[in-house]
Amino acid sequence: EVQLVESGGGLVQPGGSLRLSCAASRFSFSSFWMSWVRQAPGRGLEWVANIKPDGSEKYYVDSVKGRFTISRDNAKSSLSLQMNSLRAEDTAVYYCARDLPGYPGSYWDSWGQGTRVSVSS
């Protein structure tokens, strides 16, 4: 069974930085688009960013462009999200998600348990 384990969340002050990681296992990580999806407290889901298997294409939701950077290390089966200039509205649980096989960049069939990010002074 696919395993995705996020880490790196925590409490950070507005304007600060945080780096999230996602350790992937039990599937061929280098073959899949990967994404970050977040959920603010008591709110719905919001796609944040995703990255092509070889890292050559990356997409972001407008609200994080220029502040967040998605990256991957296929040798280590690891996905990262570097978050800079954090704002209160970035407070959320951040999920790492794998694309549905055969549907690159489209739907997500495997999710981690999430890591919580709180931005507050």
Added chain:
Amino acid sequence: EIVLTQSPATLSLSPGERTTLSCRASQSVGRYLAWYQQKPGQAPRLLIYDASNRASGIPARFSGSGSGTDFTLTISSLEPEDFAVYYCQHCSNWPRTFGQGTKVEIK
């Protein structure tokens, strides 16, 4: 950005009942639409993709239909484990967006 509007916001139902959830897109998404189920404290679970295809391991009581701007998720007979929040999501263009969710609660 395509806006997905789900209705109703909440459904109060009893086990065994049939229910239909709605998702309307602000512009056509073709059949590029999925449905997810989320329970408290858990990650979302993919139920339906491409409007009507059940994901692996999803029971046959879940079915999806629609195209263009109007989509429905039908649960033919609610089981106790089906009480949750349901989200639709499109992948027609960027950014991918979700609806705001429909909560199916026990009456």
